[in-house]
Amino acid sequence: MNKTITxxxxxxxxxxxxxxxLGFGKYxxxxxxxxxxxxxxxxxxxxxxxxQPISLDPAAKVFHYGQTIFExxxxxxxxxxxxRLFRPEQNMARLNRSNARLSIPAVDEExxxxxxxxxxxxxxxxxxxxxxxxxxVRPFVIATEAQLGVNASTQxxxxxxxxxxxxxxxxxxxxxxxxxxxxxxxxxxxxxxxxKTAGNYAASLKAQEEAYAHGASQVLWLDGxxxxxxxxxxxxxxxxxxxxxVVTPALNGSILDGITRDxxxxxxxxxxxxxxxxxxxxxxxxxxxxxxxLVEAFGTGTAAVISPIGELTxxxxxxxxxxGNTGELSQKLYDTLTGIxxxxxxxxxxxxxxxxxxxxxxxR
Amino acid sequence: MNKTITxxxxxxxxxxxxxxxLGFGKYxxxxxxxxxxxxxxxxxxxxxxxxQPISLDPAAKVFHYGQTIFExxxxxxxxxxxxRLFRPEQNMARLNRSNARLSIPAVDEExxxxxxxxxxxxxxxxxxxxxxxxxxVRPFVIATEAQLGVNASTQxxxxxxxxxxxxxxxxxxxxxxxxxxxxxxxxxxxxxxxxKTAGNYAASLKAQEEAYAHGASQVLWLDGxxxxxxxxxxxxxxxxxxxxxVVTPALNGSILDGITRDxxxxxxxxxxxxxxxxxxxxxxxxxxxxxxxLVEAFGTGTAAVISPIGELTxxxxxxxxxxGNTGELSQKLYDTLTGIxxxxxxxxxxxxxxxxxxxxxxxR
Ligand SMILES: Cc1ncc(COP(=O)(O)O)c(C=O)c1O
Ligand SMILES: Cc1ncc(COP(=O)(O)O)c(C=O)c1O
Numbered sequence: 095m096n097k098t099i100t101x102x103x104x105x106x107x108x109x110x111x112x113x114x115x116l117g118f119g120k121y122x123x124x125x126x127x128x129x130x131x132x133x134x135x136x137x138x139x140x141x142x143x144x145x146q147p148i149s150l151d152p153a154a155k156v157f158h159y160g161q162t163i164f165e166x167x168x169x170x171x172x173x174x175x176x177x178r179l180f181r182p183e184q185n186m187a188r189l190n191r192s193n194a195r196l197s198i199p200a201v202d203e204e205x206x207x208x209x210x211x212x213x214x215x216x217x218x219x220x221x222x223x224x225x226x227x228x229x230x231v232r233p234f235v236i237a238t239e240a241q242l243g244v245n246a247s248t249q250x251x252x253x254x255x256x257x258x259x260x261x262x263x264x265x266x267x268x269x270x271x272x273x274x275x276x277x278x279x280x281x282x283x284x285x286x287x288x289x290k291t292a293g294n295y296a297a298s299l300k301a302q303e304e305a306y307a308h309g310a311s312q313v314l315w316l317d318g319x320x321x322x323x324x325x326x327x328x329x330x331x332x333x334x335x336x337x338x339x340v341v342t343p344a345l346n347g348s349i350l351d352g353i354t355r356d357x358x359x360x361x362x363x364x365x366x367x368x369x370x371x372x373x374x375x376x377x378x379x380x381x382x383x384x385x386x387x388l389v390e391a392f393g394t395g396t397a398a399v400i401s402p403i404g405e406l407t408x409x410x411x412x413x414x415x416x417x418g419n420t421g422e423l424s425q426k427l428y429d430t431l432t433g434i435x436x437x438x439x440x441x442x443x444x445x446x447x448x449x450x451x452x453x454x455x456x457x458r
Numbered sequence: 459m460n461k462t463i464t465x466x467x468x469x470x471x472x473x474x475x476x477x478x479x480l481g482f483g484k485y486x487x488x489x490x491x492x493x494x495x496x497x498x499x500x501x502x503x504x505x506x507x508x509x510q511p512i513s514l515d516p517a518a519k520v521f522h523y524g525q526t527i528f529e530x531x532x533x534x535x536x537x538x539x540x541x542r543l544f545r546p547e548q549n550m551a552r553l554n555r556s557n558a559r560l561s562i563p564a565v566d567e568e569x570x571x572x573x574x575x576x577x578x579x580x581x582x583x584x585x586x587x588x589x590x591x592x593x594x595v596r597p598f599v600i601a602t603e604a605q606l607g608v609n610a611s612t613q614x615x616x617x618x619x620x621x622x623x624x625x626x627x628x629x630x631x632x633x634x635x636x637x638x639x640x641x642x643x644x645x646x647x648x649x650x651x652x653x654k655t656a657g658n659y660a661a662s663l664k665a666q667e668e669a670y671a672h673g674a675s676q677v678l679w680l681d682g683x684x685x686x687x688x689x690x691x692x693x694x695x696x697x698x699x700x701x702x703x704v705v706t707p708a709l710n711g712s713i714l715d716g717i718t719r720d721x722x723x724x725x726x727x728x729x730x731x732x733x734x735x736x737x738x739x740x741x742x743x744x745x746x747x748x749x750x751x752l753v754e755a756f757g758t759g760t761a762a763v764i765s766p767i768g769e770l771t772x773x774x775x776x777x778x779x780x781x782g783n784t785g786e787l788s789q790k791l792y793d794t795l796t797g798i799x800x801x802x803x804x805x806x807x808x809x810x811x812x813x814x815x816x817x818x819x820x821x822r
């Protein structure tokens with residue numbers, strides 16, 4: 095394919111929101127990236143264009159059969175004036191794993207990262223610089239063929255849109271309350287739980303509403319088969335510090351292989367903190383709590399980075415963790431990871447990627 | 459809300475395909491129905507407009523979080539020159555059950571049926587009249603709010619589009635080969651399997667491809683917990699005639715409560731054929747086959763009505779059913795149900811609804 099990314103600049107720049115107004119995913123930058131696919135041509139016409147509505151046939155498969163996947167990562171404007179991404183190649187690799195599960199044709203990962211960079215450079219004035227702010231980047235693929243049959247589309251659009259964001263959780267790094275869900279199930283082995291696809295999130299809405307109704311901000315999901323093994327927390331992976339050993343559910347096919355999860359595991363190993371990826375039941379967590387061995391718990395994800403868990407509610411009982419405070423390890427992991435992301439902590443892993451203008455793929 | 463449906467007629471009528479070219483879901487009529495929702499106003503502006511692309515923000519939640527549901531029913535142009543629908547109130551009731559599961563606000567069912575009728579009357583020249591053809595009607599709701607957070611949208615569109623269709627399966631009423639899926643899972647109790655929502659279909663694509671690769675045309679799904687109880691066949695409910703008793707999986711939360719399924723159960727009862735809704739394992743079916751007691755098997759759904767199963771493949775073994783031929787009961791049920799749908803068989807159930815012009819809601 096032709097890998098030249100064309101760039102059409104917007105002549106109508108939008109006003110930028112104040113840092114305090116950002117929230118999450120409310121504002122979008124002046125440009126977006128699009129690339130089309132059809133079965134005969136493959137992926138074609140990669141382009142940066144002004145941010146604008148897209149026009150689709152009402153029979154487009156995405157509306158009916160949900161054949162779509164997405165990714166989420168952040169760009170940071172760091173104190174040294176540089177733009178940094180965190181492990182973007184991991185996002186593009188996962189994007190293609192999700193694609194494969196959803197019968198969507200693979201995207202050229204190198205081109206996708208270049209597209210990301212070109213788009214970020216085009217809208218670099220949109221990256222907020224205040225503490226805890228960043229530019230959230232959302233690559234996604236949708237099936238666009240206008241045909242009402244349950245089979246893989248022959249046409250797709252790959253897009254990247256970007257949104258300047260503040261903190262994901264209104265509470266910031268403060269501990270959140272979690273509702274352990276015993277009725278609804280997010281995903282099951284053999285399903286699509288390990289793909290970042292729309293249906294998993296649609297399936298979570300009802301339980302999320304019940305969590306709110308119980309005064310909690312997120313759902314802790316149990317496995318769909320035994321209804322006892324811990325899976326994830328909302329849209330985050332989850333870790334429990336039990337007596338100094340950090341335990342997180344093993345990748346079993348029904349949970350997402352979070353990039354933050356992977357980074358935390360590596361950081362913990364680097365810090366010589368024992369870490370285990372294995373099956374973990376809610377009973378084990380409750381027992382550890384009752385015996386005073388549950389030191390900390392936290393969720394991990396791109397949006398919140400680390401989200402300490404101050405309280406779990408399960409079958410009507412409240413389990414307060416670490417007095418409802420942010421644990422020492424949670425804080426340390428948060429500081430280290432956000433430090434690496436923002437270039438203030440030494441990056442011995444080579445995770446942080448500086449976005450530098452590279453003209454070779456651009457044509458204006 | 460204002461229940462007046464406005465009608466804007468197309469000035470640019472499309473050519474109509476020949477009956478032999480119809481296929482399924484390839485052509486769309488000249489008009490469509492749209493109604494909008496936002497949290498402040500509720501549903502508003504119900505309108506029939508020329509069929510046209512819809513324009514959405516790329517951050518619209520439907521693209522990312524799959525908050526969408528749909529329905530499917532058929533309109534028939536019958537020999538007496540009338541237009542008939544089959545139990546449309548059941549589709550609208552299920553649409554609202556799906557909506558509830560997906561945290562989508564309920565639609566006024568009466569208005570939705572009126573919308574359906576007005577749209578059909580507007581495009582009545584699109585209803586094909588050849589045998590086995592019909593006008594497939596697809597109501598659906600999509601979440602349109604442009605906001606990247608995993609929570610229910612505050613804005614939606616309810617639409618109805620229509621497509622003249624031939625036979626769903628290339629094979630017509632001829633028996634199909636079915637691949638019993640032992641790895642992939644479509645849905646699990648606690649999930650969204652009993653809602654007609656996009657993610658369930660996205661989750662089925664990979665297995666469907668494997669079925670094709672095995673020379674089968676559809677997947678038989680087993681339950682996600684035990685991996686042994688029969689759920690559905692592709693996008694159909696499934697029935698087994700074991701020694702004269704017709705057995706179909708009970709509604710358990712993970713399968714769709716098909717309107718054809720319900721109609722078949724009622725027809726069987728009316729015909730004094732013993733029918734059981736219960737848990738049914740693949741082992742029981744295989745044992746019945748081995749003992750010569752598996753008389754017939756068939757799928758049921760709006761698209762195919764009755765789809766006889768000529769062969770099952772499970773764990774490498776082929777089980778040919780009824781010599782690979784359409785069974786007597788399958789044929790009888792097909793003839794009776796399609797007869798009621800087309801007004802040639804007496805409808806003692808009151809299922810068939812004639813679409814008659816009713817001007818009270820129309821403004822042109
Ligand atoms: C379901 C789910 N689990 C976990 C995560 C965390 O993944 P990551 O650390 O790559 O952001 C996400 C995405 O943010 C997610 O959507
Ligand atoms: C998953 C699934 N099962 C079963 C059916 C059959 O339902 P109905 O008879 O209402 O068409 C459908 C829809 O056609 C379906 O999508």
